[in-house]
Amino acid sequence: MPQRPQVRSTRPKVIFTHNKMSATSPSSSVSSSKAPSNPTTRTPSTPSEVFNDILSSAQPPPTYSQQTWNPSNPYFPHYYSQNMSTTATSPPEPLIPPTPALFTTPPILHDTLQTPSSKDQISTAEICMKHLSNPSDPFPILSRREHIAFLEGGILGVQNGKLHQAMVALDASRPWIIYWCLQGLASLGVDVGKYRERVISSLRPLQNESGGFGGGNGQVSHVTASYAAVLALAAVGRGDDEDGEEGEALGIVDRRTMFHWLHEIKDWESGGFRVCVGGEEDVRGVYCALVILALLGLPTSGNLVKGTKEYLGRCQTYEGGFGATPNGNEAHGGYAFCTLAGLCILGEPAVVLRKHLDLDRLVSWLSARQHAPEGGLSGRTNKLVDGCYATWVGGCWALVEAGINGPQDENEEALGEKKVGGLRDKPGKGADHYHSNYILLGLTSAQNYFYYTSSPIPLSSPGGAGMGAGGY
Numbered sequence: 425m426p427q428r429p430q431v432r433s434t435r436p437k438v439i440f441t442h443n444k445m446s447a448t449s450p451s452s453s454v455s456s457s458k459a460p461s462n463p464t465t466r467t468p469s470t471p472s473e474v475f476n477d478i479l480s481s482a483q484p485p486p487t488y489s490q491q492t493w494n495p496s497n498p499y500f501p502h503y504y505s506q507n508m509s510t511t512a513t514s515p516p517e518p519l520i521p522p523t524p525a526l527f528t529t530p531p532i533l534h535d536t537l538q539t540p541s542s543k544d545q546i547s548t549a550e551i552c553m554k555h556l557s558n559p560s561d562p563f564p565i566l567s568r569r570e571h572i573a574f575l576e577g578g579i580l581g582v583q584n585g586k587l588h589q590a591m592v593a594l595d596a597s598r599p600w601i602i603y604w605c606l607q608g609l610a611s612l613g614v615d616v617g618k619y620r621e622r623v624i625s626s627l628r629p630l631q632n633e634s635g636g637f638g639g640g641n642g643q644v645s646h647v648t649a650s651y652a653a654v655l656a657l658a659a660v661g662r663g664d665d666e667d668g669e670e671g672e673a674l675g676i677v678d679r680r681t682m683f684h685w686l687h688e689i690k691d692w693e694s695g696g697f698r699v700c701v702g703g704e705e706d707v708r709g710v711y712c713a714l715v716i717l718a719l720l721g722l723p724t725s726g727n728l729v730k731g732t733k734e735y736l737g738r739c740q741t742y743e744g745g746f747g748a749t750p751n752g753n754e755a756h757g758g759y760a761f762c763t764l765a766g767l768c769i770l771g772e773p774a775v776v777l778r779k780h781l782d783l784d785r786l787v788s789w790l791s792a793r794q795h796a797p798e799g800g801l802s803g804r805t806n807k808l809v810d811g812c813y814a815t816w817v818g819g820c821w822a823l824v825e826a827g828i829n830g831p832q833d834e835n836e837e838a839l840g841e842k843k844v845g846g847l848r849d850k851p852g853k854g855a856d857h858y859h860s861n862y863i864l865l866g867l868t869s870a871q872n873y874f875y876y877t878s879s880p881i882p883l884s885s886p887g888g889a890g891m892g893a894g895g896y
């Protein structure tokens with residue numbers, strides 16, 4: 425995501441409120457006890473007072489000594505203002521409040537029925553609480569170098585230029601592996617343009633003459649494989665080499681046959697899209713088809729998307745989230761992201777999100793996806809937290825935020841982390857490229873401020889198309 429530090433952000437305003445409060449209340453009195461520092465009991469009357477009461481009843485804020493105060497620590501920019509001088513010898517007032525007690529103590533309600541899932545949840549909660557209740561270092565620092573090495577292994581191969589043998593099971597997901605690794609690397613600030621030739625030579629044979637990309641060599645075209653292939657080609661961008669591959673890597677996509685194939689998978693009756701010719705129809709099909717249209721510069725209005733906004737709106741369930749189809753499926757974070765993102769491609773977020781769905785109910789359901797004390801997000805009601813929902817659910821917040829903020833003037837971390845590089849579903853699980861990418865994207869959605877511009881951004885610009893993110 426493009427970093428636009430000059431963009432005004434709403435979040436530091438909230439944090440600044442806390443900072444002002446800290447300046448008027450000596451930290452020694454706050455840190456001396458876990459009990460609220462204000463002895464008088466009263467009913468808070470303003471949101472600011474409620475927020476301050478939550479803070480005072482939480483664990484004491486961390487105290488900083490010469491040992492813990494380290495301006496060169498890469499995590500410090502998240503604690504303090506980006507403009508802070510790294511030559512300072514004493515720490516400024518912390519801008520981030522301490523971890524609320526909700527995330528440092530066991531849950532009040534316990535499930536008496538023991539299952540593998542309930543045991544998994546308890547062990548995850550214990551590991552997370554250990555990190556979150558440590559006031560001197562509540563968040564592990566992202567091991568950027570190791571994650572880059574892990575993701576580069578997915579592009580270049582880990583042994584003799586090949587992927588691990590376990591990856592054979594993902595033979596029908598070749599474009600996905602490439603996309604996950606490229607996007608994860610780009611999120612870490614790596615210039616992925618250097619993989620351009622490699623990406624083109626891997627993806628070109630997967631394109632079918634009848635339009636679209638298969639998941640592997642000789643496989644039928646599938647909309648999710650096509651989506652991943654188009655995103656990967658967009659990520660590596662424009663090349664200036666002299667071997668006939670000048671221009672955008674996306675230029676290898678046959679736009680005409682792709683457009684024709686997307687007409688074949690459209691369900692003209694419902695307004696949705698199937699994932700392949702004769703395949704199942706759901707919001708994944710819609711979202712992937714719309715991303716392909718948008719990135720290839722094909723029309724995202726007109727006959728092909730007739731009835732599609734209404735189809736997406738009908739997928740909202742009684743819970744407020746979105747199911748796979750309008751047929752009453754269970755609300756799920758992945759389908760919710762596909763629906764919101766699809767609507768935001770089809771129309772202006774501030775308009776379409778209010779017109780085609782119940783935004784209040786959605787916000788309620790999205791809020792319930794964060795679990796305590798783990799702090800992570802789950803995809804469905806009564807399911808466990810999982811790192812990839814940092815994108816599927818966290819990304820919904822970015823879209824909702826952009827919809828609420830409306831158009832603006834263009835000028836204006838990580839408990840799933842593994843030390844050897846790579847990110848994972850939850851502690852105890854293995855790292856993989858899928859989770860590495862989506863957890864990093866989730867971090868991005870949590871650390872940026874989202875808006876959209878009224879005029880489209882050209883594909884060749886580093887920001888990509890559609891939506892921007894301001895950095896803090």
Ligand SMILES: [Zn+2]
Pocket residue numbers: 810811812813849859
């Ligand atoms: Zn996951």
